[in-house]
Amino acid sequence: MKILNLLVIIILLFNFNVSKAQDKNLNSKITKNLRCLICQGQSVYDSDTEFANSLKLVVENKIAEGMTENEIYELLKTKYGEWILYDPVLNQKTYILWALPLLLFLIGGAIIFKNLKIKKN
Amino acid sequence: MDFLVFLKKNMKNKILIPFTAISFLFIFFILYEGLNRSNVYTPETVTNKKIPKFKVKVFDSEKEITSKEIFENDIHYLLNIWASWCIPCRDEHPYLMELKRNKKLEIVGLNYKDKIKNAKNFLDELNNPYTLILSDVDGTVAIEWGAYGVPETFLIYNGKIIKKIIGPMNEKLFKEIEKAIK
Numbered sequence: 564m565k566i567l568n569l570l571v572i573i574i575l576l577f578n579f580n581v582s583k584a585q586d587k588n589l590n591s592k593i594t595k596n597l598r599c600l601i602c603q604g605q606s607v608y609d610s611d612t613e614f615a616n617s618l619k620l621v622v623e624n625k626i627a628e629g630m631t632e633n634e635i636y637e638l639l640k641t642k643y644g645e646w647i648l649y650d651p652v653l654n655q656k657t658y659i660l661w662a663l664p665l666l667l668f669l670i671g672g673a674i675i676f677k678n679l680k681i682k683k684n
Numbered sequence: 685m686d687f688l689v690f691l692k693k694n695m696k697n698k699i700l701i702p703f704t705a706i707s708f709l710f711i712f713f714i715l716y717e718g719l720n721r722s723n724v725y726t727p728e729t730v731t732n733k734k735i736p737k738f739k740v741k742v743f744d745s746e747k748e749i750t751s752k753e754i755f756e757n758d759i760h761y762l763l764n765i766w767a768s769w770c771i772p773c774r775d776e777h778p779y780l781m782e783l784k785r786n787k788k789l790e791i792v793g794l795n796y797k798d799k800i801k802n803a804k805n806f807l808d809e810l811n812n813p814y815t816l817i818l819s820d821v822d823g824t825v826a827i828e829w830g831a832y833g834v835p836e837t838f839l840i841y842n843g844k845i846i847k848k849i850i851g852p853m854n855e856k857l858f859k860e861i862e863k864a865i866k
Contacts, residue, residue, distance in 0.1 A: 600832045613797060614832050617823030624824065641733075642830035 586626050593622050593632055596649045597639065606649065731845050735838075736828040743795050743803070743817035754792060754816065760865050761840040762791045764814070765826055767798045768806035770834040772852035779853045780813035788865050793817040796826055796834050839864060 591608055597618065599610035607615045607622075625635050639647050651657045738751050755761050764780060766773045783789055793814035795803050800819075820826055829838065832850075839847035839861060847864060849857050 613823060617797075617827050620822055621824050621827045642736075642827070643832075 586623075589626055589632060590619070590623055593626075593635055594619055596636075597622075598647050598649055600643065600647065731848055733830075733845050735840055735843055735845060736830075738825055738828045740794075740825050741819045741821075743793070743819045744800050749818070754818075755840055755843060757790070758842070760789045762789055762861070763794060763829070763838040763840060764791060765794045765796050765820075765829070765831055765834050765836045767796045767834050768802040769798065770796075773806075773835045774810065776835055776837075776852035776854075777810045777813070779855075779858045781811055782858070783861065784813040786862070786865060790815050794820050794825060794829075796820050797823050 594608040595606050597607040599605045599607050599612060599615045599618075601612045601614045602610050605615075607618050622635060625638070630638070636648060645652055651660060653661055735751055735755060739748055740751075741747070742749055762780075762783065780791060784791060791814050793816070795817055797820065818825070826832075826834075826836075829836075835852050837849040837853060838845050839849075847861070853861075
C-alpha cells in the first residue's frame with residue numbers, strides 16, 4: 564500500500580512538472596514572437612525593460628487562465644496593434660511578403676529542373 | 685554549329701539582361717520605399733476603444749476595486765499612469781493640479797511599479813491631484829490599458845477611451861483636454 568501511495572505521488576508530481584514545463588515553453592514561444600515596443604529590435608523574451616517584464620507576466624497569467632496562443636496574440640493586437648507581432652498577419656498588405664519565398668522557390672526549382680533536362684539531352 | 689551557339693548565348697542575354705535590370709529596379713524600389721517609412725512604434729492617440737475590464741488594488745490598502753466601479757459616473761475621467769521615480773511625471777504634475785479644479789473631471793491615478801513610501805513622498809511634495817489612486821505593482825494593469833511606459837494619460841467618457849496621451853502632458857495637450865471636456 565505504501566509503495567502504491569508513493570507511486571501515485573511520484574506520478575502526480577511528474578505530471579505537474581510536465582504541465583508546468585509546457586506552460587513555460589508556450590510562454591517563451593509567445594514572448595519570442597512579441598516585439599518589445601521600448602527597445603525595438605529585441606523581442607519581449609530577450610528584453611529586460613519594465614514593459615517587457617510586465618508583458619511576460621501578463622502572458623504567463625493569460626496562459627494560466629487557459630487562453631490559447633492565438634487568443635493571446637489577438638488580445639495584444641487589440642491593445643498595441645499588429646506591430647507587436649513579429650510574424651506579420653496574412654492580409655492584403657502582406658500577401659506578397661508571404662508568397663514571394665514560395666514563388667522564388669518554385670521559379671528556382673523550375674530553372675534547375677529545366678537545366679538538368681537540357682544536360683541529360 | 686558556331687552560329688547556333690552564338691544564337692543560344694544571345695537569346696540568353698536577351699532574357700538575362702532585362703531580367704537582371706527588373707530585379708535590380710524592384711529591389712531598389714523596395715529599399716527606397718523602406719527609407720521613407722518609419723519603423724518606430726507610434727501608438728494611435730485618438731482611439732474609441734472600450735476601457736479594459738480589470739480588478740485592481742487601491743493604493744495603500746488591501747481593498748480591490750473593478751474597472752466598472754471606478755468609471756461608473758456620467759462624467760469625464762482622466763486615468764494617469766505615474767510613478768515617483770519617473771522624472772517627466774514631475775513636469776506634468778502642475779497640469780494635473782490645474783485639471784483637478786475642473787468639476788466635470790475626475791482624475792484617477794495608476795501608481796506604476798512604485799514603492800508606497802516613495803509615492804507618498806512624491807504626493808506630499810507636489811500635492812495630490814487624484815480622487816482615487818490605484819496600485820499597479822507588477823505593471824500588468826498598465827498592459828491591460830495598452831500603455832507602454834510612464835507617464836501616460838487616458839481621457840475616458842462613457843466607458844470609452846476618447847484620447848490617449850503618451851509621455852508627459854504639455855500646454856497644448858492640456859488645452860485639448862479642457863476643450864474636450866467642455
